[in-house]
Each structure stands twice: as structure tokens, then as C-alpha cells.
Amino acid sequence: MKKFQVQPGFVVQAFRFALDPNAAQEQALRSHCGAARAAYNWAVGWVEAAWWQRRAEASYGIFETGLTPWRPWSLPALRRAFNAVKHTDPRFAAWWQENSKEAYSTGLANAAAAFDNYAKSKQGKRRGRVVGMPRFKSKRKARLACRFTTGTIRVETDGRHVTLPRLGTIRVHEPTGKLLGRVQAGSARILSATVRHERGRWFVSFQAEVKRDLVRVARPDVAVGIDLGIKTLAVMADSTGEIREVPNPHHLDAALKELCRASRTVSRRRGPDRRTGQKPSRRWEKANVTRNKVQHRVANLREDALHKLTSAVAAEYGTVVVEDLNVAGMLRNRRLARRIAEAGFGEIRRQLAYKGKRNGCRLVAADRWFPSSKTCSGCGAVKAKLPLHIRTYHCDACGLVTDRDANAAHNLAALAAAAVTGTGVAGDPDARKASKPRGADRKTRTTPSGRRAERGRAGGATLPHQQQTETRDRPQIEALTL
Structure with a gap:
């Protein structure tokens, strides 16, 4: 495809609009x-x-x-x-x-x-999972998408139509003023357009070269640590000591009853069967459309909530510290997979990464093995074990009693200072080979409690296995909230 040279001071941004094509235009799409x-x-x-x-x-x-x-x-x-x-x-x-x-x-x-x-x-030059040989795309399962890089690609001056090559002028479901105004002012230039069919609708995404001035965050000197969970979507603790909780809206749970009823209706209709070549009935197609509308509404509500959360965080704090969660591994837990997928942990981090560049917000990812929940935010002592059912953190060393998620958020916020000095926080390019932060390896130091603590303070000897033990907890368990 055609490659574009981005001018200095410009960024490449996408503008997405829903389309309302007629029957002939939809057939052409x-x-x-x-x-x-x-x-x-x-x-x-x-x-x-x-x-x-x-x-x-x-x-x-x-x-x-x-x-x-x-x-x-x-x-x-x-x-x-x-x-x-x-x-x-x-x-x-x-x-x-x-x-x-x-x-x-x-x-x-x-x-x-x-x-x-x-x-x-x-050849081992690509990160992530192993990629197999390309396979043929099925006509039934392939995602409908097409990209245009040459030809007539523009937003009409009325703000309600777009023009694409060979497709002509198509009406837009929503006004295109946010892109049209920039194009008319000369601060944006359209590079390409991509049409895609998603969630029962046609969308067009314009890739544009936009002149964007850096808008500083509201509190550039404040760092915030975000601990993601299930019951509470995000617990945020900043460097000033303020704690905020963002409840999980649970959009899927709210629509689950309606979705089950719609799915039951679909199952009672005569659906398609590829083995026998059976075609779906009209009643099955109508019921399937009704079920898809429920799923699309849930997806739209979730997307809107995540965008509002990440936009507010990226516009307020100068440094944001998040955990490097193994979301793929967390989804293997069949008891929590649906709720973890509904929360969108990976999407939150992805949005914070690109939105932070707009406002000069710095994103730091804590090491995956950093014991944020087991570490005391007051004295720095680390517990060897902390089961998920224990929601209140009790420190055996200093006696601190606080909420488990708030304690983890405070520990993440404290890593912002370590990232500035380059002490080995993952995500900091200058700290790749530096020393590790406290507890950032796979071993967790135990804190003596009870008589052992008194004997340690009195000068009594402790056994090697009491001083340091290896934790076998999976890293992804740190951020779960039941």
C-alpha cells in the first residue's frame, strides 16, 4: 500500500463515522x-x-x-x-x-x-505467539473491509456525505464536522479511507495527517497508580495520597437476561446447517438480528465507558503507572474469564498508551512479577502469601490496615519515582538493564510475624527458608478482585 511521509508537527489520526448506504451502495461495498x-x-x-x-x-x-x-x-x-x-x-x-x-x-x-x-x-524476529502459515479466508467468516489510498477521497462540505472511489457519494449517519472543520482550516489532510462492516453497520475510517498542539495535563507533577480489578474496575491512588474508585458498570451482566432470552429464541428457529446445506428461515434471521443488537449495544456501552475513563486519566496526571498483566493467561481461568474479558484490561492500557502522547502523559508499566498487592505501602514489607479472599491488607511489620486494592495502587504510584531515576521499572526505555525495584523478581521476601518477629528484633537467628521463599503464585492473580 502507499506510504505517506508525515510532516513535522503533525500526527496521524483516524476519524471514524457510521454510514447509511442505500441498497445499491451496500451491494457495491x-x-x-x-x-x-x-x-x-x-x-x-x-x-x-x-x-x-x-x-x-x-x-x-x-x-x-x-x-x-x-x-x-x-x-x-x-x-x-x-x-x-x-x-x-x-x-x-x-x-x-x-x-x-x-x-x-x-x-x-x-x-x-x-x-x-x-x-x-x-526466524524468531517477531514478538508474541508463533504465527502459522497464512490460511484462506472463508466467505462466511471473513471480516468485510477494504482500504482506499488513491482516487477521490473527501468529506463533502455539507457535513453529511463522504465520497469514495467507485462507490460515489454515501450519506453519513453522523455529522463529519470534527474532520471537515480541520480540512477546511488546512490543519488536516486525508491520507486514506477504510470501509468496514462491524456490529451490523458500515463504518468509514479516514486516516488523516492532523496538526495537533500538545495540551498539557492538568496536574503534570502528580503520578497515579491504577490497580485494575473485577468488582471495582480501577482503584487509583496518586502521589498526593488521594484515592479514587471507578466501579465496574457490568454492562454484560445487566443485559445477560435479555441476551439469554434472545439466544433461546434463536435456538428454537430453523437455523443454517453447513453439513446438510440447510438455509436459515426468515424467522431465524430476524431472531438472530435481535440477538446481535443486544450484543452490539453491550459492546458500544463498554467501549464508551473505557474511553471516558482513559481520557480523564490521560488529561489529568503527568505519570500513569499500570500493571503488566498477563490477560491471556488470566482468561484461562474458567470461573473468571467472562468477567475479565468484560472489564477490558488490555484495552485500558492500549488507550492510555496513545492518549498519553497527546497530553504529554507518561505511561509506565510495572514489572509483571512486582508484588503490588503483597507489599506494604507504609513500610515496604512483603508478604509471602496473600490469598484472593483476603480483601484487607494487614501488615505484620508496621501494623498498617488498609484496603487491598488501595494498597496495591499506592505501591504502583510509588514506582513512578523509581521510573524517573531508572531503577528497573518495565516500560521505561532507560531502565531495561538497571537494578530491579523492590520485589520485582519472582521471589517474594517474607516478613517474620509473631514470636519470629520478636525473636528477630531481639537478635535471634532465623533460618534461610524463613528469610526468603519463592512464591509460586501466578503473576496475573495480583490484579484480580473478586
Whole structure:
């Protein structure tokens, strides 16, 4: 796809609007997205055909020099190969001219990126989970999306229509004033547009180069630690000692009864069956639309609540400290998976990361093994064990009694000073190889209690296993709140 050079002082920002296409325009949108999927599948099959051919020839004992040459998967190479066969290939010859060339470029670009990810993962150059070979996209399951980088891409002056290549002028469900005003003022330039079908609606996202002035936060000298949980979505403790609690709205729980009723109605209708080729009935389609509306409303409410929370935090505090949670591992707990997914821990951190850049807010991620809940915010003593059912923290050393989540938030806020001095907080680029903060490794120091504490203060000897023990608690348990 086309690459753009961002000018100094400008940032790339997306503006998303819902569309209200008519029947003909919706059919054209689906055709473009289907063309992107077809081009993607063709590219995957074209590249992998050479792989399988080489494997078959190698099994016959053919030497390396006599094998079929590798087919390149770069975007220019895929474009040249596709343009050479689109006139004669029966899969495209009859209808490829009906769509914009950008639809096919979208599929080819996605295929090139998929092969690059697979190659980098195979070579160990890509972070995250291992990526397998690209697979064909199903017509039934593939997400409908198409990107336009050239041609007529603009927001109309009436603020209620947008124009896209080959699709024409489409009405927008909501006013486009937030982008139109910037374009007319000369502070924004549209780079590309992406149409996508999500949650039963069509959306268009304009990628624009926007001139944005840095708006400083309200309290730049104040750091806040955020402890995420289930019962209480976020407990925030700042460096001034103030504590705020953000309750979890539980949008899914509120709509669960309605969702169960709608799902039961769907199950009683004649639905599709791929094994027998059975088509869904009209009543099943209507019931399925009703059920999807409930799920879409829950998703929209959750998204709105998370955006309001992260926007308020990024606009107020100069430094935000969050935990590096293993959300994928936490979701393996079948008892809490639904509530953890509903809270959106990973989405909160993602939004804080990009919103903090707008206001000069600095985001620091505490080490995954940092015992935020087990550490006393008053004296720094660390407990060896702290079960989840204990919601009040009692320090055996100094006698501090406080809420478990508030104690963890205070410990996270204290890490902001350590991140400034470079003492090894994860997320600080200058502290990668520095010494670790207190308790940031996998071992938790125990605090003697009772007679052991009195004997320790009196000069009595303690055994090695009493001084330091290894905790076997999983790291993701630290942020859970039952």
C-alpha cells in the first residue's frame, strides 16, 4: 500500500463515522470487500503452490538446483503477478473490472503482511505467539473491509456525505464536522479511507495527517497508580495520597437476561446447517438480528465507558503507572474469564498508551512479577502469601490496615519515582538493564510475624527458608478482585 511521509508537527489520526448506504451502495461495498478477500486468497494460493511443489519434488530426490524457484510475496511482486493473470483467470476475468483497483490492492497487501509475519515468526524476529502459515479466508467468516489510498477521497462540505472511489457519494449517519472543520482550516489532510462492516453497520475510517498542539495535563507533577480489578474496575491512588474508585458498570451482566432470552429464541428457529446445506428461515434471521443488537449495544456501552475513563486519566496526571498483566493467561481461568474479558484490561492500557502522547502523559508499566498487592505501602514489607479472599491488607511489620486494592495502587504510584531515576521499572526505555525495584523478581521476601518477629528484633537467628521463599503464585492473580 502507499506510504505517506508525515510532516513535522503533525500526527496521524483516524476519524471514524457510521454510514447509511442505500441498497445499491451496500451491494457495491460488499463487492469491494469480497474482491479484497478473493485477491488475498489468490495470493496465498499462488505463493504456497510453489512451496508444495518444491516439497513434492524434494520427495522425488531432485536436487536443490532443480527445484521449482520460490515465488516472492512482496506487495510489488504480488501486484505484477495478479495483473498478469486477472484478464485470463476464470476466477476474475468476468467481474474484476466492477471494483476499484484499491480493493485488490487491499487483499494483496494483507497477504504480503501475513507472509512477512509468518517468516519473522519462523526466524524468531517477531514478538508474541508463533504465527502459522497464512490460511484462506472463508466467505462466511471473513471480516468485510477494504482500504482506499488513491482516487477521490473527501468529506463533502455539507457535513453529511463522504465520497469514495467507485462507490460515489454515501450519506453519513453522523455529522463529519470534527474532520471537515480541520480540512477546511488546512490543519488536516486525508491520507486514506477504510470501509468496514462491524456490529451490523458500515463504518468509514479516514486516516488523516492532523496538526495537533500538545495540551498539557492538568496536574503534570502528580503520578497515579491504577490497580485494575473485577468488582471495582480501577482503584487509583496518586502521589498526593488521594484515592479514587471507578466501579465496574457490568454492562454484560445487566443485559445477560435479555441476551439469554434472545439466544433461546434463536435456538428454537430453523437455523443454517453447513453439513446438510440447510438455509436459515426468515424467522431465524430476524431472531438472530435481535440477538446481535443486544450484543452490539453491550459492546458500544463498554467501549464508551473505557474511553471516558482513559481520557480523564490521560488529561489529568503527568505519570500513569499500570500493571503488566498477563490477560491471556488470566482468561484461562474458567470461573473468571467472562468477567475479565468484560472489564477490558488490555484495552485500558492500549488507550492510555496513545492518549498519553497527546497530553504529554507518561505511561509506565510495572514489572509483571512486582508484588503490588503483597507489599506494604507504609513500610515496604512483603508478604509471602496473600490469598484472593483476603480483601484487607494487614501488615505484620508496621501494623498498617488498609484496603487491598488501595494498597496495591499506592505501591504502583510509588514506582513512578523509581521510573524517573531508572531503577528497573518495565516500560521505561532507560531502565531495561538497571537494578530491579523492590520485589520485582519472582521471589517474594517474607516478613517474620509473631514470636519470629520478636525473636528477630531481639537478635535471634532465623533460618534461610524463613528469610526468603519463592512464591509460586501466578503473576496475573495480583490484579484480580473478586
